[in-house]
Amino acid sequence: MEQTEQIELGGYLNALATARGVTQNELGTYLGVDRATVSRVYKGAVVKIDHYDALATYFGMTLEEAREGASKHAASLTPASAGRSVLETSHYASPRTLTIASRKGGTCKTTSSVSIAGCLAQRGFDVVLVDLDGQANATSWLLDPEGPEPTGSAFEVVHDNVDPEELFRPSVVDGLRLLPGHDRLDTLDRKMVGEWGAEKRLARAMRNVRADYIIYDCPGDFDLRTVSALLGSRWVLVPTEVSSLAISGLAQFIPKLLEFSDPDFNPNLEVLGVLMCRYQKGTILSRDISSTLNTHLGELVMTRKIRESVRYKECPSHRELITDYAPKMGKDYVHVTDEILDRMERSNG
Numbered sequence: 531m532e533q534t535e536q537i538e539l540g541g542y543l544n545a546l547a548t549a550r551g552v553t554q555n556e557l558g559t560y561l562g563v564d565r566a567t568v569s570r571v572y573k574g575a576v577v578k579i580d581h582y583d584a585l586a587t588y589f590g591m592t593l594e595e596a597r598e599g600a601s602k603h604a605a606s607l608t609p610a611s612a613g614r615s616v617l618e619t620s621h622y623a624s625p626r627t628l629t630i631a632s633r634k635g636g637t638c639k640t641t642s643s644v645s646i647a648g649c650l651a652q653r654g655f656d657v658v659l660v661d662l663d664g665q666a667n668a669t670s671w672l673l674d675p676e677g678p679e680p681t682g683s684a685f686e687v688v689h690d691n692v693d694p695e696e697l698f699r700p701s702v703v704d705g706l707r708l709l710p711g712h713d714r715l716d717t718l719d720r721k722m723v724g725e726w727g728a729e730k731r732l733a734r735a736m737r738n739v740r741a742d743y744i745i746y747d748c749p750g751d752f753d754l755r756t757v758s759a760l761l762g763s764r765w766v767l768v769p770t771e772v773s774s775l776a777i778s779g780l781a782q783f784i785p786k787l788l789e790f791s792d793p794d795f796n797p798n799l800e801v802l803g804v805l806m807c808r809y810q811k812g813t814i815l816s817r818d819i820s821s822t823l824n825t826h827l828g829e830l831v832m833t834r835k836i837r838e839s840v841r842y843k844e845c846p847s848h849r850e851l852i853t854d855y856a857p858k859m860g861k862d863y864v865h866v867t868d869e870i871l872d873r874m875e876r877s878n879g
């Protein structure tokens with residue numbers, strides 16, 4: 531079978547599964563493979579024709595019938611959604627942009643960026659996740675090991691004016707592309723010292739990207755990368771651990787962020803919310819801190835919280851989203867994504 535035909539067939543099987551509410555996990559069990567392999571079948575990236583044959587049977591048709599259905603299905607797709615799933619999602623004219631930042635490392639930025647980007651992609655949106663951290667944790671979590679090797683990061687976009695679209699790489703999640711991270715990013719600030727307008731380059735380069743959402747996962751240092759992301763974003767989300775130390779940090783960080791919505795910088799920028807992570811239900815500490823935060827930050831505090839769970843440490847090495855790896859725990863991010871979409875709707879007006 532030709533590659534394009536295989537991609538069409540994968541997309542068609544994905545659409546059938548979506549329409550019938552069959553999950554990747556269920557199909558994985560049926561085929562005796564893991565969920566990531568089902569995802570690759572959907573992308574037309576698996577050579578084993580048996581899988582397509584078996585899935586056609588699962589959906590009550592022969593492989594030939596499935597191929598026919600796939601080519602009709604492909605012809606009915608709009609160019610924006612061709613080649614991937616056909617969930618009921620309207621695509622935006624220009625991307626919605628969200629920076630995920632905080633004042634230091636270890637505050638669940640990467641976990642939140644990956645999980646929120648993943649939830650948006652699972653709803654059928656086209657999502658680009660920009661990994662700005664030299665540690666590249668989001669990249670090692672999500673990069674499709676069967677896809678092409680990364681050839682650059684935001685470093686090359688800012689430093690060498692490379693078109694970001696050339697650098698995007700597929701992830702293990704359908705509908706989610708990565709601008710991969712690389713340790714070179716940690717030198718960007720130093721390399722760009724004295725370059726006039728360096729902080730505007732990333733936003734300018736990303737302006738022509740076709741996507742529904744662009745999510746920036748920031749490093750722990752508040753340097754040129756975070757500033758560049760804030761310049762290119764409509765919103766910023768601040769994840770925080772639920773600890774007393776984190777609260778005092780936030781008291782300084784939020785006013786600093788608000789300075790960036792200055793008319794001379796990015797007047798469109800809004801703090802979308804503060805997201806409480808690693809919440810331990812039933813503990814007095816978590817309850818106290820949550821009420822202190824609510825008192826001081828009011829509406830800025832997201833209603834939905836992310837509970838503490840050891841599962842978050844496990845899913846990166848399995849290259850899975852929390853919503854697939856531990857669906858019950860993963861509901862937290864599904865709800866947070868709902869709230870994010872609501873808040874975006876409300877502030878867009």
Ligand SMILES: Nc1ncnc2c1ncn2[C@@H]1O[C@H](COP(=O)(O)OP(=O)(O)O)[C@@H](O)[C@H]1O
Nearest residue numbers: 635636637638639640641808837838839842843
């Ligand atoms: N809800 C959670 N419960 C338990 N551990 C978490 C949770 N969210 C994140 N972690 C863990 O906390 C550590 C720091 O999270 P990470 O997202 O990498 O932070 P950052 O990107 O801000 O440095 C990681 O080991 C991660 O697995």
Ligand SMILES: [Mg+2]
Nearest residue numbers: 639640663667
């Ligand atoms: Mg990180």
